[in-house]
């Protein structure tokens with residue numbers, strides 16, 4: 001076991017650890033952005049029931065939902081280089097960070113896809129018909145009318161999912177990425193003050209989550225301002 | 236202008252349109268009457284292929300489409316001949332009033348933004364919403380929303396405007412506003428096809444009235460012919476029922 005609990009160490013540890021928050025946010029940002037692209041594309045394939053690809057997406061989503069993210073991380077870390085070696089691409093030297101980003105992008109993509117699918121269906125079909133009636137084609141009506149509204153509808157769930165993803169990213173250290181968690185592990189090895197390190201990490205993660213929640217709520221209020229029926233302004 | 240030949244449409248093997256033939260001339264205002272479920276909405280929606288007929292020919296303006304082998308491109312050009320005003324308005328909820336009207340101009344008519352804005356502002360002025368540009372649809376009353384719907388349709392300067400019960404979702408006291416806007420447009424010589432249950436409005440505005448029942452056009456004629464001297468039993472029954480309902484509700488209103 002570690003040494004006697006010394007809360008004053010937390011004050012020392014937090015700045016050391018927070019220095020690595022950048023890596024965590026980097027993983028998060030890249031995997032959320034890629035996840036958005038994957039998620040929207042997958043949702044489109046599902047909603048419009050594109051043959052073959054639709055089935056493929058169903059399988060992908062169910063696999064991601066049905067397996068622990070830690071295992072997905074290892075599958076990508078060991079599996080992707082093995083597969084690419086077949087076509088003579090050697091990525092075994094690639095920075096572990098990229099494997100983490102790929103894994104979380106795939107994971108986010110699957111979750112976002114389900115959220116977007118629901119949100120796309122939630123937009124009243126009458127608006128699509130109205131778009132057709134003013135002469136838009138399928139993709140114009142989808143991208144100009146349906147998608148912007150689905151993104152708004154999806155936003156609260158996407159925000160939750162992003163916060164989940166932030167916390168999940170703490171697993172990145174298992175394949176050797178030096179993020180906050182990774183730095184924590186090395187601190188524990190060096191000082192044997194595990195509890196203080198984990199408490200420091202908890203404080204940082206919690207603070208970042210609270211900050212994210214605040215930002216998301218502000219943004220949500222902003223994009224939804226027109227949804228509120230404000231008769232007093234109409235007068 | 237509009238030419239329909241032998242239009243057939245069914246839902247789940249139930250025929251809803253059983254061979255509709257129709258010609259409408261430029262500038263004509265045609266109203267379609269008929270009992271619920273007679274296929275009025277379906278007919279209107281076949282005109283812009285929101286419903287795809289199984290058989291027949293649809294022509295609007297110069298664009299003729301044979302239902303059986305309609306291509307996407309043909310359907311798109313057919314749709315660009317017309318505009319539609321919906322029973323439930325169907326405004327773009329994430330766009331302001333002004334943007335709703337501009338949208339068609341920018342996307343399908345390729346107007347520059349400033350041009351589209353100018354044009355749309357004029358139209359909103361015309362439907363009496365000059366002061367509501369920056370409102371979102373959810374901030375408007377039903378009749379205001381429907382007037383935006385009308386401005387959106389007018390903006391496209393279409394060969395024909397299709398109206399599907401434009402006032403039936405409105406509170407009775409708001410119906411008048413929308414009807415008077417439609418009357419004003421009718422006077423400008425725009426071709427219009429209107430499905431409505433507002434009999435006195437139909438009588439006043441129409442050049443020609445169609446009476447539909449059971450998926451066919453039972454009778455057509457001038458408002459005078461249809462309302463004062465209907466030839467077909469079914470038309471007579473329908474009009475009797477409507478006028479009875481009307482006088483009943485009228486009396487009820489008086490009584491209250």
Ligand SMILES: Nc1ncnc2c1ncn2[C@@H]1O[C@H](COP(=O)(O)OP(=O)(O)OP(=O)(O)O)[C@@H](O)[C@H]1O
Pocket residue numbers: 246247251269270271272273274275276277278
């Ligand atoms: N999308 C659909 N799927 C299945 N059945 C439909 C569909 N649209 C219409 N129908 C059926 O077709 C028939 C004609 O409908 P339509 O809406 O054209 O009637 P309508 O004359 O407009 O009636 P109303 O006065 O009630 O609006 C009805 O029996 C209706 O149930």
Ligand SMILES: [Mg+2]
Pocket residue numbers: 275276277400
């Ligand atoms: Mg109808």
